[in-house]
Amino acid sequence: AIQLTQSPSSLSASVGDRVTITCRxxxxxxxxxxxxxxxxxKAPKLLIYDASSLESGVPSRFSGSGSGTDFTLTxxxxxxxxxxxxxCQQFKSYPLTFGGGTKVEIK
Amino acid sequence: QVQLVESGGGVVxxxxxxxxxxxxxxxxxxxxxxxxVRQAPGKGLEWVAFIRYDGSNKYYADSVKxxxxxxxxxxxxxxxxxxxxxxxxxxxxxxxxxxxxxxGTSGFDYWGQGTxxxxxx
Numbered sequence: 645a646i647q648l649t650q651s652p653s654s655l656s657a658s659v660g661d662r663v664t665i666t667c668r669x670x671x672x673x674x675x676x677x678x679x680x681x682x683x684x685x686k687a688p689k690l691l692i693y694d695a696s697s698l699e700s701g702v703p704s705r706f707s708g709s710g711s712g713t714d715f716t717l718t719x720x721x722x723x724x725x726x727x728x729x730x731x732c733q734q735f736k737s738y739p740l741t742f743g744g745g746t747k748v749e750i751k
Numbered sequence: 752q753v754q755l756v757e758s759g760g761g762v763v764x765x766x767x768x769x770x771x772x773x774x775x776x777x778x779x780x781x782x783x784x785x786x787x788v789r790q791a792p793g794k795g796l797e798w799v800a801f802i803r804y805d806g807s808n809k810y811y812a813d814s815v816k817x818x819x820x821x822x823x824x825x826x827x828x829x830x831x832x833x834x835x836x837x838x839x840x841x842x843x844x845x846x847x848x849x850x851x852x853x854x855g856t857s858g859f860d861y862w863g864q865g866t867x868x869x870x871x872x
Binding site: 645676678680682687688689690692693694699731733735736738739740741742743744745 | 810851862
């Protein structure tokens with residue numbers, strides 16, 4: 645199975661900061677990667693698909709980049725409502741796998 | 752609008768069985784592959800199972816293979832997860848989710864609200 649390693653596992657940043665989360669795959673997955681945001685008690689929400697495509701309705705401060713084994717999710721200007729846990733997911737091959745998550749807190 | 756509504760969760764003893772359902776609406780259910788994903792309390796997301804749009808292909812996580820069965824009834828727009836030989840470690844919120852594309856693989860663009868399964872004696 646393809647393993648996804650996210651870092652950091654948690655971070656604390658101020659409103660307006662630029663935040664970057666990384667996701668590393670144990671083998672190449674081309675651009676078959678998605679990013680999700682999950683708030684407590686809620687289902688995950690798709691933010692980015694195909695590594696860099698922004699899902700409809702998602703604010704443009706979210707962006708994704710990378711291909712192969714190294715990927716990043718960037719929030720260009722952190723907002724209070726961005727406090728959540730973020731997960732990467734590979735859909736290159738089964739079993740599909742998720743990263744361990746990154747909890748983003750607002751200072 | 753797209754809706755996925757899970758049901759069937761509850762408390763069950765170890766070794767017991769439970770069947771989850773996911774009622775879909777607002778899209779052509781028979782055209783999309785569907786998934787079950789679970790989340791143990793305080794833990795991350797774990798993909799559980801996939802079924803192709805026509806039910807002809809299924810995949811499972813190793814942790815549930817041989818114990819769980821995914822199925823669908825396209826005439827009823829409903830996805831199922833039959834869970835047998837349940838273990839304490841199967842305790843989780845179970846979500847159903849749909850692929851965003853009708854062909855190949857992709858991210859999951861819609862998720863249900865989740866249903867809690869608790870395995871405890």
